[in-house]
Amino acid sequence: MGFKNIPMSTVKPSENKQALFNAKIRAEIDKWIAKYPPEWRQSAVMGALMIVQREHGGSLTPELMDNVAAYLDMAPIAVYEVGSFYSMYEHKPVGRHKICVCTNVSCMINGADQIVEYLEQKLNARLGGTSADGKYTLKEVECLGACGGAPMFQIGEKYYENLTPELIDSILDGLEE
Amino acid sequence: MANEVCFRNMDQDRPWLLEQYRARGGYEMLSRILKEKMPPEKIIDEVKASGLRGRGGAGFPTGLKWSFINRNAPGHKYVVCNSDEGEPGTFKDRDILRYNPHQLIEGMVIAGYAIGATCGYNYIRGEFWEPYERFEAALEEARSAGFLGNDLFGSGFDFQLHSHLGAGAYICGEETALLESIEGKKGQPRYKPPFPAHFGLYGCPTIINNTESLASIPVILEKGGAWFKGLGVENSGGSKLFSISGNIKNPGVFEIPLGTPFSELLEMAGGMKEGSRIKAVIPGGSSAPILPGDVMMDLTMDYDAIAKAGSMLGSGAVIVLDDSNCMVKVLERMSYFYHEESCGQCTPCREGTGWLYRVVNRIETGRGRPEDLDLLDDMTVKIAGRTICALGDAAAMPVQGMLKHFRDEFEYHIEHKRCLVG
Amino acid sequence: MSDDQMVTVEVDGRQLKAKAGTLLIEVTDAAGINIPRFCYHKKLSVSANCRMCLVEVAKVPKPLPACATPVNEGMQVFTRSPLALAAQKGTMEFLLINHPLDCPICDQGGECELQDVALGYGNDSSRFVEGKRVVPERDIGPLIATDFTRCIHCTRCVRFGAEIAGVRELGATGRGEHMEIGTYIEKSVDSELSGNIIDVCPVGSLTSKPYLYSARAWELVQREAVAAHDSVGSNLNLHVRRNRVMRVHPRDNEAVNECWISDRDRFSYEGLYSGERLLRPLLKKGNEWQEVEWQDALEAVAQGLKRARGTSGNRLGALLSGNSTLEELYLAQKLMRGLGSENIDYRLRQSDFRSTSATAPWLGQPIAALEALGAALLIGSNIRKDQPMLAHRVRKAALEGAEVTFLNPFEVDLNYRARHLVAAPSAMLGELAAVAKALGIKGKLVNGVEVSDAHKAVAESLKSAERSTVLLGNMATAHPDFSLLRSLASDIAEASGSILGFLPESANSVGAALSGALPGDGGSNAGEMLGNVHKGYLLLGVEPTKDSWNPAKAQATLQQAEFVVALNAFRDQGLEQVADVILPIAGYAETSGTFVNAQGDWQSFGGAVAPAGEARPAWKILRVLGNLLDLSGFDQVSSEEVLAELKATLGERKPDNGGVASGEEEIRLNGNGLVRVGDVPIYAADPLVRRAESLQRTKDAMAAGIYINAETAKTLGLAPGDFATALQEEGRSKLPVFIDATIPAGCARIPAALAGTETLGGQIDNLTLEKA
């Protein structure tokens, strides 16, 4: 039996799970845990990382991942593996709004490069960087499955499609501080 | 004859609500199946008869896939829906989640009944937060209405359904990577065999189907396999969602019968943008080899026709490119994608996709060498078919397609250190 | 597919028979057909990700990985067809594009799987003109050097950790080309089996840190050896250059250590080269130690022993190490008996000798049988640290569903789930009695004990499992009521249909008993020898302040002796306080000999290097002494001859667990107040490993200290970081306090054999703590 098939849970579950996260976060993670078979707590790791990232300013730290590991009875390295594999987890501080611009083919041929250029100038930040006021982080992403609305980007949980400079101005103006 | 199956509710107001779904007879098929205790074999036979081929890209016959599950094997079995929708150019499953979530739920419950599963997961890509919430709301509705849960319709059949949210990894669309991901791991594909039908989620027999495949099930059973099959053409039963994007006027998702001429689809999408001429089409998502526009204009949209032309129908993601596009740049972007998204376990894919991208990037930036095209050709041969999953092939095929049809543009780039177009 | 169905496959034109479903690579390996591979490892799960083993299978258009393809009837395979070779070469080219090709400075150079395969499959020049990937340095602890720039991502090390070591320490983080093997954050790899990742790594990504850049593979000569620490007797290959052991690798032996070894067996050779190595005979003149010629030293010993003996051999005693060879032990006891003494013992960490007999306690079953257990009860054992390769077998059984129970004075750290009955030493007896009672056993020890559900569950697991065992470990042996634990264990084993076994402590514990290193009629055992002053002592490989049950008492006793001769490989302060002559003996790897391991294998080995300085093999020294003392039968010219003589005297005698109970059932350890648990940490077990520098820098090399739970600390007014004085009947020591939740109430774990514990009393005995 290879390790691919067995839950890679730790031998000694951590006892003081209460101390790891506040009640709100625990309640949310618990909802994810409840979706999976009891011996597969680790199935909730992606949900947990997402919640923890959101509740801690949009990025993860090794300490936060350690807490997720303890909460789910996983080896910390197993959480680091997951945390570093998926591109939506951030490991450096990000701005209050993360702007994920798709530059894949459909968007590219519909002007994604100009959208990126416009954003870089407007926010005075490069792709991968954060604006000086800490409000925006600009990120290049792969196809977001909205090519019908190319060019497009995602901010937070929302998609914005058929972007033009004017539309971008009004979208950013409408975002909370 | 459009919008017969997955989009048949598109004319309704707020079609995602349970109430609306039921107004069209939604969940009646499920109710009939459970009340009549319809033999599972009968369901599977009907699906087989429909000629439904997997809509996720590989086009594997769905009924046949289901029949691989040993219903009588002890222990759990699972139904998993693949709503990862990561293939560049594809954006149809998002619409099913947003506009017709109940049809997907009903399809999954029926699939569960057919294979003897009592639990299902819908794997939704992490960026699809809004569709996820829509789907979650539909799950809640279905649970309270008694279409999900224990002892459905007093039949003794239990079925739980949950969604699992991805977090940004194209590879999780590959079915076994997806299973690994649900198991709380990196999305690294498993070597097959064993196939998921024997050793799937949590080591249990599992079927995995694309969102569109599963959402088609209730209609297929309601109207009959033969009806569905009749919508399409030989070897390509039914109608299918096409995501069409690129340099066209009205990009979007269209449900049309398989076998519809490409030119008609293009027309539905408003034709080319003002003043632009069609140059090339990627007919089935970015891993499908590109075809010249004139070749495409003579093709019908079905599995065989596209395959005969040297490409594939894939997920039905059609990217239309006009003649302002530099093919080197297009390939550079696509190669970058596969390089970024390789999970990293197989040597040819991990090392090869990076190398491919770097060589195309050199050509694009004017540092190409005459021997580079042979090198690219050779590399694709060494990647394709030699990896655990088909991402290796997916990375190789676009290169092969480009070099086959647009080699001259690459040669020009290498020789003149600049673009042939623009 | 039925499991045992045999099929015939054709590989490169050869017809091969195999069980249906066997992996193709296993079939070809068995037939000696070489298919290149990197990720496949016979003991690890199949990952099929390196794509090096691609071969052509008839009727399959794509090449298939031999490591993941099960064979079936009539399959036709071509391992070197154009398709197969093209696939293998293709993979090789990809593997090399980001590999640094720094073979000239790489420690793996000359024994690198990548280098070997590249010679056969690589191209001479690379078509890759882009920059190569570089991964920054990572420190993963004192034992393993890393250079992940060389990594080819086969993930063998990661799978080793998860599947064999049983702890996930290494992982593959990041994705695609950015995937990196490592610990992600700066962290050491702490498993007691960690060194095996050096062997599983096919390239020079993971190499031995102590060995780093010290030799090239082709300068090394390989010599077979047997590990000298625990009773597994792991088979080793020593790599020697110019008379120095440079490093140690496992030698495959499925029945003993499979293909693994513990870090202790791998890195302890460093101790041979410690600055404390004794290079010349030492003679105490007045209070001064002087280096003397062998002749003078031996004369002094002969005279000293004669004088101490006087008219009765009984005035002499011999304390022998269980890590000595059979030949050494045999001659030592023969010498003593020749001098008329029956005071001979190797059981220095034992204090209860009530149920002794002339048996040689052993595992009671083959090592490999541990894997097939359905249930096990381990009493007083930290098996994972004490006998790591036995622990590995028990873990395998546990992963297959065996119910494993530990009865210990603290909760030992395990790499699988098990039932823990944790009880202060004085309460262990009651716990065991409760299990006995649950099995319907009657008797004085069982009277009045309460049986809980857990006890019933243990009893039930032993009774219902098809194969079960009851094992006594190092802490059981050191228990003041060992004989009672043993007799209960034996009753439990009998009543539940389990095998009774011992987890012998030292490399040659079983052999020591067979060799006659036990008191004869009327002779004193180790406890008596170290409790009542004898006139003269012979110590062999023993450092009394670290290697005896009650170091304070041992030291005081030896100090009062008239004459003490020690045969040792090292200088040792404690020894120098009590001895009159110290003779330098050849260390591990420097002498030929034989060990008998836990399952009763007699494993002989030759000397791999010459003894350091003027040190001599102990068997030769003992032989010369025999002659100097005018004893007969000391004319052997080789260790083989000594062995043959022992074999002849033993006849058919085999190890045997049938102890003879003395019938005395008095409980000696009272449970009033605090009891010390003085287990011996893994890297403190014997003189050699105590001096292995790199091992001493690992986490498992525990700091001497007082480990108590928070409750106990509070009652005593102690806080972590405080110093407290531990007081035992004969000894005391001031040590730092650590809080450890795995220690039960009424108990203080003060590990033995560590610097700072030499002045303490019994390993498991009453104790008081005072804030210092």
Ligand SMILES: Cc1cc2nc3c(=O)[nH]c(=O)nc-3n(C[C@H](O)[C@H](O)[C@H](O)COP(=O)(O)O)c2cc1C
């Ligand atoms: C790299 C890769 C990515 C894939 N991405 C998706 C995807 O996003 N959605 C999907 O349904 N299938 C995807 N697939 C195909 C799935 O592996 C699988 O064949 C499909 O989900 C089966 O469902 P179907 O038979 O209904 O098509 C992908 C395959 C590969 C190799």
Ligand code: SF4
């Ligand atoms: S082909 Fe690529 S993506 Fe697929 S398993 Fe191999 S490395 Fe991962």
Ligand code: FES
């Ligand atoms: S050895 Fe078979 S793929 Fe690595």
